[in-house]
Amino acid sequence: MIIENLLKKKIGEYLFQKYSISDNKIEIIKTRKEFNGDYTVVLFPILPLLKIKPNEIGQEIGKFLIDNEKFVEDFNIIDGFLNLSIADFFLVDLLKALDENLEFNYDLVNEYFLIEFSSPNTNKPLHLGHVRNILLGDSISRIFNEVGNYVHKTQIINDRGIHICKSMVAWLQFGKDTSPKSLNLKGDVFVGNFYVKYNEEFEKQVNELVSNGISEEEAKNNAPIYKDAKELLIKWENGDKEVINLWKKMNSWVYEGFSVTYENLNVSFDSEYFESNTYLKGKEIVLKGLSDKIFQQKDDNSVWVNLEPYGLDEKILLRSDGTSVYITQDIGTAFLRYKDHPKMDGMIYTTGNEQDYHFKVLFKILSLLGYRWADKLNHLSYGMVDLPTGKMKSREGSVVDADELIESMNKKAKTISESLGKINDLSALDQNKLYRQVSLAALKYHILKVDPKKSILFDPNESIDFNGNTGPFIQYTYARIKSLSRKNKNKMSFTKVNLSDKEKDLIIQLNDLPNVILNAYKNLNPGLIANYCYELVKLYNSFYQSSTILGNEQINSFRIMLSNKVGSSIKKSMSLLGIEVPDRM
Numbered sequence: 301m302i303i304e305n306l307l308k309k310k311i312g313e314y315l316f317q318k319y320s321i322s323d324n325k326i327e328i329i330k331t332r333k334e335f336n337g338d339y340t341v342v343l344f345p346i347l348p349l350l351k352i353k354p355n356e357i358g359q360e361i362g363k364f365l366i367d368n369e370k371f372v373e374d375f376n377i378i379d380g381f382l383n384l385s386i387a388d389f390f391l392v393d394l395l396k397a398l399d400e401n402l403e404f405n406y407d408l409v410n411e412y413f414l415i416e417f418s419s420p421n422t423n424k425p426l427h428l429g430h431v432r433n434i435l436l437g438d439s440i441s442r443i444f445n446e447v448g449n450y451v452h453k454t455q456i457i458n459d460r461g462i463h464i465c466k467s468m469v470a471w472l473q474f475g476k477d478t479s480p481k482s483l484n485l486k487g488d489v490f491v492g493n494f495y496v497k498y499n500e501e502f503e504k505q506v507n508e509l510v511s512n513g514i515s516e517e518e519a520k521n522n523a524p525i526y527k528d529a530k531e532l533l534i535k536w537e538n539g540d541k542e543v544i545n546l547w548k549k550m551n552s553w554v555y556e557g558f559s560v561t562y563e564n565l566n567v568s569f570d571s572e573y574f575e576s577n578t579y580l581k582g583k584e585i586v587l588k589g590l591s592d593k594i595f596q597q598k599d600d601n602s603v604w605v606n607l608e609p610y611g612l613d614e615k616i617l618l619r620s621d622g623t624s625v626y627i628t629q630d631i632g633t634a635f636l637r638y639k640d641h642p643k644m645d646g647m648i649y650t651t652g653n654e655q656d657y658h659f660k661v662l663f664k665i666l667s668l669l670g671y672r673w674a675d676k677l678n679h680l681s682y683g684m685v686d687l688p689t690g691k692m693k694s695r696e697g698s699v700v701d702a703d704e705l706i707e708s709m710n711k712k713a714k715t716i717s718e719s720l721g722k723i724n725d726l727s728a729l730d731q732n733k734l735y736r737q738v739s740l741a742a743l744k745y746h747i748l749k750v751d752p753k754k755s756i757l758f759d760p761n762e763s764i765d766f767n768g769n770t771g772p773f774i775q776y777t778y779a780r781i782k783s784l785s786r787k788n789k790n791k792m793s794f795t796k797v798n799l800s801d802k803e804k805d806l807i808i809q810l811n812d813l814p815n816v817i818l819n820a821y822k823n824l825n826p827g828l829i830a831n832y833c834y835e836l837v838k839l840y841n842s843f844y845q846s847s848t849i850l851g852n853e854q855i856n857s858f859r860i861m862l863s864n865k866v867g868s869s870i871k872k873s874m875s876l877l878g879i880e881v882p883d884r885m
Contacts, residue, residue, distance in 0.1 A: 302394060302811055303328075303338075303339060303394070303808075304328040304815065306371070307339060307341070307365075307384070308328060310365065310369055311341065311361055311365075312326060314361060314364050318360075319350060321346070325345035325346060326341065326345070327341070327342040327345055328340070330808065330812070331383050335376075335378060335381075336374075336383060336385065337375070337383030337385050338384060338385055338386045339384050339808075340381050340382065340384070341358075341361065341381070341384065342380075342381060343357060343381065344380050347380075354377075354380035355377050355380075358375075358380075358381075359377065361382060362375035362376075362377065362382055362384070370387060370390075371387050371390035372384050372385070372386065372387070373386070386808075388797065388798060388799045388804070389796070391804060391807045391808070392807075392858070394811060395807050395810065395861065395862060396861075398865050400868060401868075402813065402868055402872045404814040404817070406447045406448060406818055406821075408447055408449075410448040410450065411449050411450070411645035412452070412641070412643050412644050412645050412646075413444055413449050413451055413452070413644070413645060413646045413647070413648065414454055414637055414641060414646075414647045415437055415440060415441045415444065415452070415453055415647075416437070416454050416456065416647070416649050416650060417436065417437020417440075417455060418430065418433060418434045418437065418567075418569075418650075419433075419455045419456045419458065419650075419651070420455075420457065420458065420558065421459075421463055422457065422458065422459045422464055422491070422551045422554040422555075423463050423464050423492065423554075424467075424488065424492035424495050425488035425489045425492045425554075425558075425561070425701055425702065425703070426488070426561045426701075426702040426703075427700055427701055427702055428687075428700040428702065428758060429652070429685050430702060431565070431685075431702050431743070431747065432685050432747050433650055433652070433682070434562075434565060434567055435567075435743075435744050435747050435748055435878065436650055436680065436682055436747075436752055437650040437680075438453075438565075439744075439748055439826040439876060439877050440648065440650070440680060440824055440826065441453050442875070442876045442877075443820050443821050443826065443829070443876050444821060446817060446821075446876060447817065452570045452571065452644075453568070453569045453571075454570060454571045454572065454573065454637070455569055455572055455573070456573045456574070456575060456578070456630075456633050457572055457573070458575050458629075459547075459574050459576050460536065460547075460575050461575070461626070462529055462530065462533050463495070464547070465529040465530075465532040465536065466495055466498040466499075466529045467491050467492075467495045468494075468532055468543075468547065469498060469525060469529045469532055470494035470495065470497045470498035470501065470525075471491075471494045471546075471550065473501075473525070473528075474494070474497055474501075475494055480553050480557075486556075486557045486560065487552075487553030487556040487557040488553070488554045488556075488557025488558055489557060489701065490557075491553055491554050491557075498525065498529070502523055502525050502526055505519075505523040505524060505525055505526075506519045506520055509522060509523065533623060534621065537623055560703065561702050561703055561706075564703060564706045565702075565706070565740070566740065566878060567878070571640075573636065573637070575629045575633075577636075578629045578633040578636055579624045579629035579632055580632065581633075581636055582624060582628035582629050582630070582631040582632030582633070582635075583618065583624050583628060583632070584632075585631050585635060586603055586618055586628060586631065587603075587618075589669055590603055594668055594669060595617060601622075602616055602618060602619055602620040603616070603617045604616050605617060605665055607661060607664055607665075610664055612660060612661055612664060615661050615665070617631075617665075626658075627658065627661065627662055627665070630658075630662050631662070631665060631666065634647070634666055634671075634677070635671070638673050644673070646676045646677075647673075647677050647678065648679075648680050648824070649677070649678070649679050650680045650682070651679065651680075651682075652682055652683070652684060653683055655679075655681070656679070656681050662677075663679075678824075680752065681752070681753065682752040682753065683752070683754050683755035683756065684755050684756075685747070685756045685758050686755060686756070686757050687700065687757070687758060705760070706740070706743065708760065709739035709740075709742055709760060709764060710736060710739040712760070712761075712764045713734075713735045713742065713764060713772070714731075714735045716764065717734060717735060717885065720885075722884070722885065723884060723885070726884070734882050734884070737775070737882050738764070738771075738772050738775060738882075738885070739764070740879065740880070741771030741774070741874070741879045741880070741881075742763045742764035742770060742771045743763060744771060744877055744878055744879050745763070745770060745774070745830060745874075745879060746758070746759075746763030746770065748830050748877050749769060749827050749830035749831055749834070751825060751827045752824065752825060752827070769831075769834045771874075771879055772885075773834075774833055774834065774837050774870060774881075775879075775881050775882060775885060776885050777837045777840060777841060777870065778870045778871065778874075778881040778882075779881075779882060779884055779885040780844070781840075781863045781866060781867035782867065782883040783884070784849060784850065784860065784863055785863070785864060785867075787850060788850060788860050794855065794857045794858045797858045800847070802839065802842060802843040802846065803843065803847075803859075803862060805839050806843055806866060807862070809832075809835065809836050809839055810836070810865055810866065812832070813869050813873065816828055816832040817829060817876065826877055829877060830873075830877060832873060833874060836870065836873075840863070840866045847859060849863065
């Protein structure tokens with residue numbers, strides 16, 4: 301970023317002095333590999349301001365830089381692109397100046413953000429789909445914090461509603477007097493099994509009703525177990541003591557299970573909101589909106605909002621029996637969060653792309669209600685995670701449990717690490733710590749390297765490979781660099797260095813890190829950092845294979861320093877993905 305900014309400044313000064321242009325649109329990119337040069341000035345954006353040919357202005361700018369700025373040593377022009385070669389001494393000085401902790405100035409106004417992620421239901425354990433949500437939210441929180449923002453990590457626990465009552469009904473009918481302890485199961489797994497059991501029984505009852513001549517839609521509305529769940533929901537909303545006590549007990553089992561999963565992923569939150577609290581505020585706001593004629597009540601007493609004038613549909617806000625729907629609690633939660641954090645500058649919701657429409661509706665409703673902060677809400681939308689065997693379905697139990705996934709990855713990491721035989725002298729405690737670091741790197745990197753907007757086909761075996769675009773491959777390169785540092789006993793001393801092409805490429809890649817982080821921040825995309833890191837590691841390994849690094853010569857001291865700076869950039873990049881890099885592997 302230093303080089304791009306310097307070039308923009310110098311070219312801007314030239315254009316202002318000669319052409320009195322102050323509002324120029326100078327674009328600097330890295331030169332493509334097939335051309336000579338390190339950085340390229342894209343001339344086309346400034347041509348309308350100058351009314352001259354691209355080659356002519358390219359020659360002017362190139363000659364100006366050569367004559368006046370020693371850090372540019374050569375240039376060429378190809379089809380409207382000015383390619384600049386940066387002097388070795390400048391790149392070496394740039395490398396020396398890189399702070400060991402890589403603390404950058406992003407030149408942003410520091411703001412206060414709430415970032416919501418995870419937000420599970422208390423009727424099932426966290427699974428692979430949740431993992432993508434959690435890892436995205438955690439990484440975005442780290443990136444926002446890195447660029448200077450204050451970040452508050454939060455989640456909404458979906459602890460009420462018909463889906464929760466389904467697990468409760470199934471436990472009452474099929475599992476009464478059993479508990480996670482009695483069956484030796486994790487609490488969220490135990491409750492999730494009853495959600496699956498409910499759906500099995502529901503399908504059975506629907507099929508029986510259909511076989512007796514009832515339509516499928518009517519059968520679904522009249523299945524006895526579904527009617528029992530609806531009755532339970534009404535009792536819950538009316539404060540029935542027995543139902544509330546059962547609800548509290550089953551939710552407590554789930555919370556214990558969730559806390560284990562979060563700990564396994566090294567993820568934490570600053571606050572939690574509960575739908576059982578926020579839906580009441582949502583109902584209050586909806587009824588106020590009804591009296592203010594923002595919303596409408598239909599003949600069956602249900603409450604709706606008409607969003608057709610805004611390119612959306614009608615949306616139900618309260619059912620005819622007075623119970624709330626999913627969006628009702630979201631209205632209440634948004635209100636309470638801004639009440640709790642009045643200085644907040646923005647809020648980011650992390651959810652799957654199947655909720656894109658939901659959030660368009662939510663944000664428009666909040667705007668119609670007149671909340672001044674409605675335009676500060678953003679949706680980090682991501683694609684689904686599928687398995688080679690197909691799409692996961694919680695109600696059928698065909699999901700990958702998050703804890704089981706982490707444990708299986710840990711076992712794979714242990715098997716591979718032991719086969720390499722390079723950590724046999726580590727204590728059992730340190731070996732287990734390493735297995736955990738490698739397994740989490742495999743899982744997190746495999747998910748975060750993909751653009752959030754794209755779906756993922758998750759393959760555990762591919763993710764933990766020690767070669768290719770994987771977390772363990774990057775960790776292994778970092779460990780290699782740390783090994784070089786331990787072996788180097790010479791005093792770091794060098795003066796002039798003639799850089800090889802690979803060394804120039806590495807320094808230029810190192811210079812690009814703050815720009816990549818800034819783009820990841822602006823685009824809500826940790827994948828930009830993951831793939832930057834992979835490119836850096838590829839460049840380094842090519843350099844490592846073709847260069848002598850250890851020895852007594854002056855050049856080797858430079859190469860050790862270059863290696864160390866690469867290691868620092870790897871560590872920084874991976875930390876923004878929530879990944880630790882071990883010193884040994």
